[in-house]
Amino acid sequence: xxxxxxxxxxxxxxxxxxxxxxxxxxxxxxxxxxxxxxxxxxxxxxxxxxxxxxxxxxxxxxxxxxxxxxxxxxxxxxxxxxxxxxxxxxxxxxxxxxxxxxxxxxxxxxxxxxxxxxxxxxxxxxxxxxxxxxxxxxxxxxxxxxxxxxxxxxxxxxxxxxxxxxxxxxxxxxxxxxxxxxxxxxxxxxxxxxxxxxxxxxxxxxxxxxxxxxxxxxxxxxxxxxxxxxxxxxxxxxxxxxxxxxxxxxxxxxxxxxxxxxxxxxxxxxxxxxxxxxxxxxxxxxxxxxxxxxxxxxxxxxxxxxxxxxxxxxxxxxxxxxxxxxxxxxxxxxxxxxxxxxxxxxxxxxxxxxxxxxxxxxxxxxxxxxxxxxxxxxxxxxxxxxxxxxxx
Numbered sequence: 001x002x003x004x005x006x007x008x009x010x011x012x013x014x015x016x017x018x019x020x021x022x023x024x025x026x027x028x029x030x031x032x033x034x035x036x037x038x039x040x041x042x043x044x045x046x047x048x049x050x051x052x053x054x055x056x057x058x059x060x061x062x063x064x065x066x067x068x069x070x071x072x073x074x075x076x077x078x079x080x081x082x083x084x085x086x087x088x089x090x091x092x093x094x095x096x097x098x099x100x101x102x103x104x105x106x107x108x109x110x111x112x113x114x115x116x117x118x119x120x121x122x123x124x125x126x127x128x129x130x131x132x133x134x135x136x137x138x139x140x141x142x143x144x145x146x147x148x149x150x151x152x153x154x155x156x157x158x159x160x161x162x163x164x165x166x167x168x169x170x171x172x173x174x175x176x177x178x179x180x181x182x183x184x185x186x187x188x189x190x191x192x193x194x195x196x197x198x199x200x201x202x203x204x205x206x207x208x209x210x211x212x213x214x215x216x217x218x219x220x221x222x223x224x225x226x227x228x229x230x231x232x233x234x235x236x237x238x239x240x241x242x243x244x245x246x247x248x249x250x251x252x253x254x255x256x257x258x259x260x261x262x263x264x265x266x267x268x269x270x271x272x273x274x275x276x277x278x279x280x281x282x283x284x285x286x287x288x289x290x291x292x293x294x295x296x297x298x299x300x301x302x303x304x305x306x307x308x309x310x311x312x313x314x315x316x317x318x319x320x321x322x323x324x325x326x327x328x329x330x331x332x333x334x335x336x337x338x339x340x341x342x343x344x345x346x347x348x349x350x351x352x353x354x355x356x357x358x359x360x361x362x363x364x365x366x367x368x369x370x371x372x373x374x375x376x377x378x379x380x381x382x383x384x385x386x387x388x389x390x391x392x
Contacts, residue, residue, distance in 0.1 A: 017328075017329040017330035017350065018333075018350040019333075023035060023340075028052070028053045029042075029045055029052040029242055030042065030053045031050065031368045031369050033345060035345075040343045041343055041344050042345045043363045043364060043365070043369075043377055044345055044346050044362065044364055045242075045366065046207070046364065047238070047242050047366050047368075048210060048211045048238060048320060048364075048366055049210055049211060049216075049282075049286075049292050049293070049366070050292075050367050051210075051239065051282045051292075052241060054282075054285070056281055056285065057278050057281045059281075060278055060280065060281035061241075061274040061275070062277075063277060064084060064273045064274055064276060064278075065273060067273075068082055070272065071269065071270075071272045072270040072272075072273075073269070074269065075265075076259075077259075077266065081270065082273065082276075084276045085271065085276060087280065088103065088279060088280045089101040089102065089103055089247070091280060091283050091284075091287075092249055092283070095283055095287060096218070096249045097226055098232065098249040098250050099250070099251050099252040100249065100250070100255035100256075101247050101249035101255065102247060102248050102259060102262070103245060103270075103271050103276075104246045104247060104248070104264055104265060105244065105245065105246070105264070105269070105271060106246045107233055107234060107237070107246030107247075108134040108246070109265075109268060110246040110248050111132070111134040111137070111138040112134065112138045112141060112263075113138070113262035113263060113265055114202070114231070114248055115138045115141060115144065115171075115173075116138070116141045116142040116143075116261075116262075116263070117257060117261040117263075118142075118257070119142045119143070119171060120144065120169075121145075122167060123144040123145065123168050123169040124144055124145040124146075124147060124164040124167040124169070125142065125146055125171045125172075125173055126148075126157065126160050126161065126164060126170065126171070126173065126199070127139055127148050127173045128149060128185070129149065129150055130151045130175070130178055130180070131174060131204070132179065132206070134204075135175070145164070145167055152183065152186055154189045154190070157172070157190065158193055161194075161196075161197040161199060164197075165197065169200070170194075170197065170198070171199065171201075172190055172199050172200070172201050172202065173202045173204075174201075174202070174204070175203070176203040176204060176207070176212070176219030176220070177205075177207040177212065177219055177321070179206070179321060180323065180353070181315045182314075182319040182320075182323055183315070183317060183319070184208075184222070184318075185203070186223075187201075187220060187223045187225050187229065188225055191228035191229065195228070200231065201229045201231070202229075202231040202233070203229055203231070203232055203233070204234070205218040205219060205220075206233075206234055206235040206246075207238065207321060208222075209234040209235070209239055210238070210239030210240055210282075210286060210293060211239055211293045211296045214290060214293075215286075215293060216239075216290060218234070220232070230250055230251065231251075232250060233246065233247070234247060234249075236275065236279040239282075240283060241278040241279045241282040243279070244275050245271045245276075245279060295367045296320055297318070299320070299365050299366075299367065299369055299371075299374060300318060300319065300320045300365050302371060303322055303363065303365050303374050303377070303378065304322055306374070307322070307378055307381065310385070311391045312325075312381065312385065313325040320364055320366070321363075322364070323349070323360040323362045323363070324360055324362075324363060324381065325358070325360045326348075326359055326390055327358065329348070331359065331388060332348030332349065332350055332359040335348065335361060335384050335385070336348040336361055338384045338387065339380055339384055342380040342383070343376075343380075344376070346361050346362075347361065347362065348360070349361070
């Protein structure tokens with residue numbers, strides 16, 4: 001029966017050590033959390049800048065909720081566009097130094113909406129093989145010719161671009177920063193190839209917006225190609241307040257087209273006012289000063305260097321996503337459980353989230369972690385690693 005086969009599949013997941021439990025938090029998001037068993041240090045949220053619990057961000061959300069209501073009960077073109085939505089879109093485009101921006105309920109929706117609206121059967125899209133699932137799903141929805149190039153392999157991308165010359169328009173799609181491995185796309189080389197073969201460049205900046213680059217503008221600022229990347233999709237649900245929402249920013253004609261043709265935009269409720277208020281204040285804080293964004297680099301370096309010195313392998317480069325590579329799914333799960341018993345909240349990642357044999361504990365550093373928090377995390381990892389044979 002169907003229920004029997006489902007039960008068997010669930011048992012298989014448990015048996016493989018890849019079962020994903022959900023731990024229930026009884027406090028707001030932040031570096032210090034309260035679970036049922038007491039207080040813990042949190043090292044697994046996408047709360048890169050600590051803004052999800054910033055007093056000014058919360059106050060802005062409360063004020064906007066009181067002024068503009070709980071929600072719009074509508075999509076944007078019927079009666080769901082408020083002044084705050086237009087203000088936030090203008091602020092996003094100013095932050096990214098682009099012409100215009102369009103809001104979505106999530107960046108998953110932004111990725112689901114763009115490829116189908118922009119690309120026709122005469123076009124081609126070239127996608128990094130390790131792009132986020134939402135990019136892959138968005139590309140599946142469009143009728144363009146699909147090419148997949150090896151992860152960050154510029155020779156393979158060039159070969160695919162040469163083959164795609166027969167198509168009307170070519171779009172290279174890549175994550176700016178890849179969330180599973182903490183590595184950063186070689187955007188300079190991608191943009192050079194795009195120029196050579198007359199292609200457009202699209203980047204997903206969910207794990208870059210707010211903290212990569214001198215002013216937190218993202219991967220394109222970090223690598224000096226802001227004027228060469230055509231389209232940026234990103235999220236309000238990570239560094240920019242941590243609630244929800246996503247957006248596309250780029251040339252005005254593209255944004256105008258998305259307002260007319262993008263299905264997730266046309267058929268989804270408007271972003272709730274409180275979410276808009278929180279994200280707007282988060283952007284204000286970032287544009288007033290780059291101090292928050294710059295505080296990430298030293299904290300990231302502290303964790304990566306201490307963990308490497310202890311004998312761990314940390315994937316990626318200079319990104320606050322710090323995957324502690326362990327290989328075995330069961331080892332990752334039991335080590336994460338032992339870390340929690342020592343007051344450190346981290347999660348083991350295993351198949352199908354990452355490839356088989358590439359299990360890891362993904363640690364995420366936040367600007368609001370203190371040096372003492374980071375050192376305590378490294379000490380716990382060292383103890384637990386020795387206990388389970390992950391360290392000599």
